[in-house]
Amino acid sequence: MVALCHATSYFVPSGMYVIGEEKMTSKREALIEAAKELLWERGFEAMSPKAVLAASGAGQGSLYHHFSGKRDLAATALEDVAGELWAQFDAIFGARRSAIKRLMAYLDMPREALRGCRFGRLANERSIADPVINPIVQKFFTDLETRLALSVRAAQKAGDLPSSLNAKDTAMMLNAIVQGGYVLSRVHQDPMPLKQAVRAAKAMLRTISSMP
Amino acid sequence: MVALCHATSYFVPSGMYVIGEEKMTSKREALIEAAKELLWERGFEAMSPKAVLAASGAGQGSLYHHFSGKRDLAATALEDVAGELWAQFDAIFGARRSAIKRLMAYLDMPREALRGCRFGRLANERSIADPVINPIVQKFFTDLETRLALSVRAAQKAGDLPSSLNAKDTAMMLNAIVQGGYVLSRVHQDPMPLKQAVRAAKAMLRTISSMP
DNA sequence: GTCTATAGCAGGATAGAC
């Protein structure tokens, strides 16, 4: 690190910028990384281009050169976030263990309760109906629900969950428990509610799976 | 209705204003009603005083005469909303039927999935940490969680739910299912996800309650 | 590709007349 460049990024001789621990080769990537953080922290509507510029160390020109505007940048950033999360999900749902254990592992994933879900937090903004933003968020959840439903169905076939349960409904419920847990943790400003909701879900599945 | 007064309110001879079907005796109440609607539709941060004035038919002066500002108006409106919701909850939790049926009735309450929860929708705004706003929202959920936990415990005593379950955790989970259902319905722009999550929760409780 | 300067508009609050 040689010369300090703006408030938050460093310019290094190789022509790369550093924000926190991330390395990037252009202002474009710096803008995307900054947008990802701000989308998580503030959501789409409260994420101002000015804040993105300050956090990335880029100027107005870079933003409007690489992206058509705030919405385009946000869409790109959200695609990126989906990729990150799916790397985690794939590891869990792709693991070689029983379906019921995969469901438990999903519930047990580490989550930053106080920061909220990076996609779910957008649900109550007007932009959730935006033709560019909505498809990205909706696809994320649809894919996740599909994955969960497949595991529920597999667990039923393995005899670990009652076949009387509707797999899609149950998958949606598990998804809702996590999303609702985030909401309640934010309201209470405490990670416990999410922990409690997830713990109860696991207890529920265990109780039910030990049935005839 | 005699004379048209502004865009949305009517002045009637008795000195009362009418907005939609509501009757109010002053601009103060008109402002509160308008704020309640806008808080539901847009949340706190996106509720502009200008929009409240337009919806209530009041002028700037009335707002800042009756309230110290936007936040004060919102707090008053939210207290009002809590009162409305508790009128419904009290009817359900106070009914003379078994605890498990009260829980089912709670899950079965009609909900406007696409509009979201009037309190839960505020969870991801910065204002959820506001010293005036947070206590109101938090108290609403704390009281609801207490009510749910009492019913879970009563159902356990009645032998309708396994005593192995943690009552508080289970209550939080039921709460989360509803909140998460709202989130997912908003994302999918479809009332089904909330319906599915609630349906699965009921199926879960039924399955579990028919156990030894 | 990146920068600064600036336009245009909306949010939130205040001042002071009626």
Next chain:
DNA sequence: GTCTATCCTGCTATAGAC
């Protein structure tokens, strides 16, 4: 109590130099 006029600030985007 209620109104209108006005102020200041910050958001989003454009213009145009380097």
